[in-house]
Amino acid sequence: MSKEITSRADDYSQWYNDLIIKGGLADYSAVRGCMVIKPYGYAIWENMRDELDRMFKETGHENAYFPLFVPKSLFETEEKNAEGFAKECAIVTHYRLKTDPDNKGKLIVDPEAKLEEELVIRPTSEAIIWNTYKGWIQSYRDLPLLINQWANVVRWEMRTRLFLRTTEFLWQEGHTAHATQQEAIDETVQMLNVYATFAENFMAMPVIKGVKSANERFAGAEDTYCIEAMMQDGKALQAGTSHFLGQNFAKAFDVKFADKDNRLDYVWATSWGVSTRLIGALVMAHSDDQGLILPPKLAPIQVVIVPIFKGEEQKLLIDEKVKSLQKQLKAAGIKVKYDDKDNNRPGWKFAEYEMKGVPVRIAIGARDITNNVVEVARRDTKEKMSMGFEGLAENIIKLLSDIQAAIYSKAKVFRDEHITNADSWDEFIQLLDGKTGFIAAHWDGTSETEDKIKELTKATIRCIPLNNKPEEGKCILSGKPSTQRALFARAY
RNA sequence: CGGGAUGUAGCGUAGCCCGGUUAUCGCGCCUGGUUUGGGACCAGGAGGUCGCAAGUUCGAAUCUUGCCAUCCCGACCA
Structure with a gap:
C-alpha cells in the first residue's frame, strides 16, 4: 500500500497531482x-509528437528551428502581441558571471557583462x-510558406x-504565410481539424471546435479557433488553438510579396499550437x-505480461x-513489456501497472500453460477474460x-451529459455551482457582458461552437437580443 | 503577489505546545533464506545538513525572525 492515490471525491486537485507523481x-x-518530465511521461509526449508530426507533414508542413532568444526590439514590433505577453516574459540582461570577491566559491552577475539589448526568452515565436x-518571401511563388517548430517556451505564470x-513547457508552433485571406483562413481551420482529429482519435478525448470571443x-x-475539452470535474481545458493572424504580423514586420501582376501586398498569416498540457488533459x-x-494509441506500454510461478x-x-x-x-x-523481475509479486505488479494506466495486462502461470490460455485484463473496466494462444495477437489488437x-x-x-442550456441568470448560476460542466447560453456579444459574467461567476466563454445553430434569444445577463448560444464554463 | 495550511531518510509519519543523551514507527532499499493466481514473510543491515539561513540559549527538530518550496482560496493565466 505504498502508493495511495487521493480519490477524486476527496480532493480533485490532489488526485491529479498524485496520478502525475505516483504514475511516474x-x-x-x-x-x-x-x-522534470520523467521517461514514462516523456514517452507519452513522444507518441503524441510523432503522430502530430506525421499529420503536419501529411498536410504539407516542414519542420524548422528558430532561436530561443528574441531581441526586445523584435519582440515589441507587433504591438498587441507584445502587450499580451509582456507581463509573463523572462528576460536575459547579462551574459557572464564572475566569482564573488566577497564570498569565496560563489558567483555573481558580472556588471561589466550587461547586454546592449535585452533578450526575451520566447513565450511564443x-x-x-x-x-x-x-527575408524568405518576395514573390507569390514563395507562398504558401508552411513551417512548424518543436520547441520549448517560457511563460512566467504566477x-x-x-x-x-x-x-x-514543450510545444509545437506552426507559422504559415499565404497569398490570400481565404487561403490563410482555410489553413487555420484545417489545423484546427487536425487537432480535433488527434484529440478524438488518439487521445480518445472528445472536443468542441469553436471560435474564441x-x-x-x-x-x-x-x-x-480552439478545441475545448471537458475534464472529469466539469471544468474546461483549452486543448489547442489555431489563429488566423490576418496581415497583422506581415504589416508589423513588413513582409510583402509580389503577385502575378507584380502588385505588392502583405501576406496573410496563421499560427497554431499544442503543448505538453495535452498530457494533463489526457490524465x-x-x-x-x-x-x-491511457488510451492504447498513446500508451508507452500497451500490454504488460506478468508471470506467475x-x-x-x-x-x-x-x-x-x-x-x-x-x-x-x-x-x-503491439508495444509489449514482460515484467519478470522477481522483487515484486504478481499482486504488486497488477496494482502498479493499473496505476500507470497500461491498457492490457496478460497474466500467465503454470496452470495457464497447462490449459493453453492466458488471463487478459483490461485497465479501463477491470474486466478479466481468458484467451487462447491461437490468434492471440489479433484478439489483443481487437481488445486494444x-x-x-x-x-x-x-x-x-460524460461530456454530453454535462452540456446544459441555461435560459436565465438564475439557471446559469445554479448550473455552475451544482451540476457543473459547460453551459450553453445566450450572450449579447459584448466584451462588457463577458467581463461582468466572469467577474460574477469565474465562468468564461470557452468558445462559440463552429456547428452552432442560429437561434433567437436573450442574453442571460443583459437581456439584449442574441442570435446564438455561447459555451460558458470555469476553466483551467 | 495577498490570505490559509504544510515541510522530519526515497515515500508516509511520531516527537514541537512545555528546549536536555544514540530523533519514532511503517513502507521502500541492501544481504541471506522461504515465497509468488490481487499490493508476501523471517533474520540481519544501510540510510537523517529535522526545508534553508540567521538569531536567542550552556544546549534548538522544538523558541524568534527572514527566506525557499508545495498545496488550497483569491488575483493572474493568448
Missing part, C-alpha cells in the same frame, strides 16, 4: 514552476519567425500546475481512483512461452481498439 509521469524540480520570413501550466483571443490574432479525461487510464522450473517454462508470445505481439505492432473506443465513448457520454 513527472517530478517537481529545483526550479520554481518547472517540472511569432516575432523572431516573422522577422525571418521577411501559479503553475504540473503539465497544465508550467513556467517552461474577443476577450479570449490570442494577442495579435484576428480570430482564434484528467480518463483516469480513475486507481490510477491512470512457483520455483525456477516453472519460471523457465513460462519464460519460454512468453518469448514466443512476445514475438507474436511485437510482430503485430475496443478499449480506445470505450474510453472515448465514456468521456463523450
